[in-house]
Amino acid sequence: MPRHPSPLARLRAHVMVDGLGAAVLRFDRFKLSRRLAHPRPDDLFGPPLRSSARLKELISRHYLRGRYAPLCAWVTSGAPVEFLVALGFHVHYPENHGAVCGIRRTALPVMERAEDEGFSRDLCSYARTDFGTVLTGQTPVGRLPRPDLLVCCTNICQTVLYWYQWLAWHFQVPLVVIDTPFLYDQARTHDIAYVRRQIEGGINTAERVSGRTLRPLDLERITVSSKEAVRLWSEILATAKHRPAPFTAFDAFIHLAPVVEMRGEDDTVRYYEDLLSELRQRTEQGVAAVKTERHRLLWDNLPIWARVRWLSDLLARGGASLVASTYTNAWGEVHDLIDPKDPVASAARVYLHALLNRSTGHKLRLLQTMTREYAADGVILHSDRSCKPYSLGQVDQRARLPVPAMLLEADHNDPRAFSEEQVTSRVQAFLEMLA
C-alpha cells in the first residue's frame, strides 16, 4: 500500500532535506572546494578534480533524501529505473551502497553478520554486505530507506534473483523481476518483446504501489535526462584517451555514482556538464592525472573498493596511469540505444545490452577496442571472486589481447580475499615487464 505521509512528516522532510540538510551540505562543499583549490604538492598525482566537492554533496543529498522519502524502490544496478523516477520513487542501489561500505571499510563486519546468519562466504560480497546491513542496520550513510518495492533485473547475474527474493521475504514488499535473455549475439525481436512486457508489468506494479499513474510525458522527460547523463558520461570517459590522461579509471570509479543511482535527475546532467568542462580544460592545459604516466593501463571488472587509493598509489609509483575500465564504460556504451520517444521498448533494448548480459566474445572485442582507443600498453584483468559472470573468460581473453595482460585475483568488497604482498609483487613485476 502506498505510504501517505502526514503534513507534519512532509514538512519535517522538507526542512531536513531542502532546508537544514541542503545548507549543511552546501557548507561542506564550500569547505571541500577551498581545500581542493589549494592542494598539497604531490609528486605522483596532478591536482584533484574540483568537481569532487559537488560530487560529495550530490551523493550525500541522495542518501539524505532517501531517509525522508515517502516512496522508495531498491533496485539492481542494471535495472530500468526511469519509470520509477517518473513515478516519484526514491531509488536505492544496494550495490552502490555496498561500494560505499567497501570504500569506508565498514563492509567486513556486516558481511560477517550475514555469514553468521548462514549466508555462504562464496556468495557475492555485495549481497552479503546488503544482507548484513539489513540485519544490523549498520551503515556509514546514517540510515537506509525501507523499500516499498524491489526491482531486480537479471542482466548482471543470477545471484540478484535470490538476493532480491530474500529482500522481498524480509521486507514483505512486492518484487518485480525483469528477466533478460542472455545475448550470444544481437538481441532478437522476441527478446525485446519479452523484456518490454516485463517492464510494462513492472510499471503496473509500481503504479499500484505508489498509487499514481505513470504519465508518458514524465517518462519521456526522465528518459531524455537519463540519455543525456549517459552521453555525457561517455564523453567524460573519452577524455582519458588524451595523453597524458586528465582523468583515471580510479577517478571514474568514484564519479560513476550519479549516472548509476541518480540517472534521470537534472542535477546529474548539470554535474556531468561541469565535470566534462573541467576535464576538457585539463586536457587543453596538459594536466596529467598521474604525473609519472609512462604506461597506460586498462582495467577489467569491478574495482577493489577498499583498495582503490592503495592500488592507484602502487600503479603511479610504477609510472602507470589506469586510463580506462570496461566497468565504468558499461554505463556509457549504450546511450545510442536510448530513445525518449519510445522509452519502454528502448529500455528493453538498453537493459538487454548490459555488458554482463552479453557473450564473452563481446567482452573480448570491447577489451581489444578499448586497448586500441585508449592506447593502453597493458591490461589488468581483475579476477573478482565475487563476480563470476564478469570474471568468466578472462584467462582466454588474456591470450587474445594485443598487449600484455595480467590476472589480479581479489574481490570487490571482501578484504579477506586480498593479499597485499602477492598483489604488490604481481603488479610491480607486470610494470617491470612493460618497461
Place this chain on the structure above:
Amino acid sequence: MIRGLGIDLGSTTVKVAGVDETGECVYDAIAPTEARMEAQAERMLAAVGETVPVVATGYGRALVREAKAVTEITCHAKGVFHVVGHGGSLIDLGGQDTKVILVGDGGKVRHFVMNDRCAAGTGRFLEVVAARLGVPLTDLAGLALAGTAEATISSTCTVFAESEIISLLARGEPLESLSRGLHRSLVRRVVALARSAAVKAPFLLSGGGALNPAVHDLLEEELGSRVFVPRGPQHMGAHGAALLAAGL
C-alpha cells in the same frame, strides 16, 4: 672483482650473489630466512666486504636499505638468461611461490604466472609432507626415486594431503610409493600452472625445488620434454639482481 650484488630475500632462504664485469657469479651465500630480515640482509651484505651497487629482490626486497628493489620475476629471467644463454619457459619452484616465466630475448619477461593464495604447488608442500612422514626433506627425493610404485594422492591441497598421508600410512603404504605420489601431486599442480601460461620448450627449472631430482624427473615426464637446471638454481634471482646492480 665484484661489480654488483644481488640479494634475494625469499620466504625460506636469503641468497646473495655477486657478479664480476662479465656477469659471472663470483660470490654466493645462502642462509635460512630469519624473522628480522632487515638485519639479516645488512649482515649478509656486509660479509661480502665490498661497497658496490645492490639490487634487492624477493618478498623482503623493500627492507634492504640503499638497494634498488626489483621483483623476483624480472631478476629470475635476467639471471637464467645469462647462465644458459637463451630464453625459454622458466619454472621457479620456491618456498611459497611457484612462478612460471616466459623468458624472451635478452632475458626480458614476456609473460608470467604465479600460484595464487595457495602454497600447494610450492616447496612448502614438500616441507610439510616430509615432516609428516618423519623423514628429512633432503631424503624425500631419494625415497621417491627408489621405486616405481606410486600411491595416488588425490588432494593437491597441502592441508588435505597431510590428512590423506595419515590414512595411507595407517593402511601400510610404503614410504617410497607415498613420496613418489606426493611428488607427482606437486608436479601436476606446477604443470597445470605452466600450461595456463601456454609454455613451450625449452624448459628451465630454478629455485630450491630444482635441487630435488624427483621433482626434475617427474616434471620431464609430465611435460614430455627435457627440463634443464642451470648452474646455481637457487641463486638465479640473486644472480639476476646482481646483473641489474652491475648494469649488465
